[in-house]
Amino acid sequence: MTQTTSKRLWFIDAARSIAIIMMLxxxxxxxxxxxxxVMRGTISTNGTSGSILFDVWFQFRGFTAPLFFSIxxxxxxxxxxxxxxxxxxxxxxxxxxxxxxxxxxxxGYILQLNYKNLSYYMAGKVTGRFYAFHVLQCIGxxxxxxxxxYIIHKIIKTIPLWLMLTILxxxxxxxxxxxxxxxxxxxxxxxxxxxxxxxxxxxxxxxxTPWLGYVLLGGAVGAYVRSAGxxxxxxxxPIKFLLVGVIICFAFKxxxxxxxxxxxxxxxxxxxxxxxxxxxxxxxxxTILMYVERIxxxxxxxxILMGQNTLVIYILHVIILYGAIIGIGIxxxxxxxxxxxxxxxxxxGFILFxxxxxxxxxxVMRVIKSIPKRLVRTKREER
Numbered sequence: 567m568t569q570t571t572s573k574r575l576w577f578i579d580a581a582r583s584i585a586i587i588m589m590l591x592x593x594x595x596x597x598x599x600x601x602x603x604v605m606r607g608t609i610s611t612n613g614t615s616g617s618i619l620f621d622v623w624f625q626f627r628g629f630t631a632p633l634f635f636s637i638x639x640x641x642x643x644x645x646x647x648x649x650x651x652x653x654x655x656x657x658x659x660x661x662x663x664x665x666x667x668x669x670x671x672x673x674g675y676i677l678q679l680n681y682k683n684l685s686y687y688m689a690g691k692v693t694g695r696f697y698a699f700h701v702l703q704c705i706g707x708x709x710x711x712x713x714x715x716y717i718i719h720k721i722i723k724t725i726p727l728w729l730m731l732t733i734l735x736x737x738x739x740x741x742x743x744x745x746x747x748x749x750x751x752x753x754x755x756x757x758x759x760x761x762x763x764x765x766x767x768x769x770x771x772x773x774x775t776p777w778l779g780y781v782l783l784g785g786a787v788g789a790y791v792r793s794a795g796x797x798x799x800x801x802x803x804p805i806k807f808l809l810v811g812v813i814i815c816f817a818f819k820x821x822x823x824x825x826x827x828x829x830x831x832x833x834x835x836x837x838x839x840x841x842x843x844x845x846x847x848x849x850x851x852x853t854i855l856m857y858v859e860r861i862x863x864x865x866x867x868x869x870i871l872m873g874q875n876t877l878v879i880y881i882l883h884v885i886i887l888y889g890a891i892i893g894i895g896i897x898x899x900x901x902x903x904x905x906x907x908x909x910x911x912x913x914x915g916f917i918l919f920x921x922x923x924x925x926x927x928x929x930v931m932r933v934i935k936s937i938p939k940r941l942v943r944t945k946r947e948e949r
Contacts, residue, residue, distance in 0.1 A: 575791070575798075576865055577855035578641055583873030584851070585637045588630040590879070590920060591913040593887055596627070597897055598904040598912060631701075631772070632780050632844040633851070638705050638876075639712065639731075639784030640791075646716060647727065647792045654717055667709035670877065674702030677884050681893035697760040698769035702880070707764070707774065708781035715782075728789035735782030736818065742776040743837040776841050783845055787811075787852070804856040811849035815842040871924040878927060879920050887916075 596602050605615035606624065614621055646659045654660055678696045679687070686693070715734065719727045745753060745766040753766040763770045790807075797803055819842060822835040872879065889895030904912060 574865075575644075575859070576862055576870075577852065577859040578637075578644065578788075578791075579870050579873050580855050580858070581633070581852060581873075582637045582641060582876060583869050585630070585634040586872055586876050586879055586920075587917055588626065589634055590883060590917050592627045592630045593883065594896075594913045594916045595623070595909050597887060598900045598902070599906070599909040600902050600904060601906075602902065629844060629847060631777070632841070633848055634701075635705065635708070635777055635780035636784030636787070636845065636848050639708065639781035639786075640788040642709055643712060643716075643727070643731070643785035643788035644792050645788075646712070647789055654720055660713060660716070663709055663713050667706040667713070669706075670702045670709070671706035673877075673881055674700055674706065677702070677881065677890040679891055680889070681891060694759065694769060697763055697767075698771050699763035699767070699773055700771045703764075704772040704774065704777050705781065708778050711778065712782065712785050726789070726793070728786045728793065731782045731786035731789060732814075735779045735786060738774065738779030738782060739776050739818075739838045739841045740835065742779075742841070743833045743835050745773070745775055746837065747833045776838070779841060780845065780848075784848075787849075798856065799860075804853040807856075808849055808853040812846045815846040815849075818842050868921045868925060872921055875924045875927055879924070882923070883916075883920065 605617065605620050608615045609621065609624060615624070642663065646663060648659065650657050650659070675696065678698055678700070683693060712731070715730055716727065719725065719730055748766055752762045752768065754761060759767055759769070762768070763773070765773055765775065767773075791798055794803070798807075819836075819839045822839055825831065826834055826836045884890045885892060885895065887896050889897055900912075
């Protein structure tokens, strides 16, 4: 078996940083740009907004969520599958993974609370929006599912982890048209809203289908890269990696198109083709970054640091931008109100703020964690 490399891979960190930066600017611009809704509607109707700049940006905006989910799965599985001879439940990555997944899910629901609804909460009620299945919930559940698959893989041992994740990721994409065809009939029928939203409910913002597919396929890439070991540094590895991935993606386009036109099922399975296109684009980005890694000398920069603080950045950006929890944010004052120039400058400032925060965040966290110790020490001295 190929020797597994334990060296940190720059291209993975870079991909994670790109994902978080694209998320920040995408959310800021779509919230504050005064003509966003009109231009987006024009693209849906005419195929173009009339502005090449906006059209290009809008295409990249659609790339953000698939990239974010895929990179999350890639990094988690790459770290999970590092050298470890301990039993499954004694492995730190498994225990930490379960703990982190639960933390992420809890934060997902906390961010759907709002101080303005305090009196409503005090009466023992919550809004339907609280039960929404959003980004963090989907990622948290995705991590738990990956851990479950990893455990099954360790028990079976005969099926490669990357293959198991690939098959299940494709299944998540394939099931999406089936659930989408249900329309207003929520699934599972009769279940509580919080369960329905995971699959097909009134507030399924990022349901498991198709978004779990990106987490699992990203995880498949992470498992494959880990198993390839030092081969990834070979001259032609990135190209081979890209070709295999793209062939798989486009093969399923052919499969779904054939099913729809030959069998004429009630459900249009070719609706899943878009998901495979997006994943092929993600593979292209990773391939480019693999080659860029070979010429990059400085590995620790503000850019890379942003990718290493994604959860903190996500939570804070939701609070600052949308006013989650506190009930007041940028949305309160600047929703759909900034010109093109103001929006672009604001997006750059928004990204810069979180870049600088990533620089000081480790020091701030050390201070916060040291406070309880200092208090205990002070009390002992007083005695």
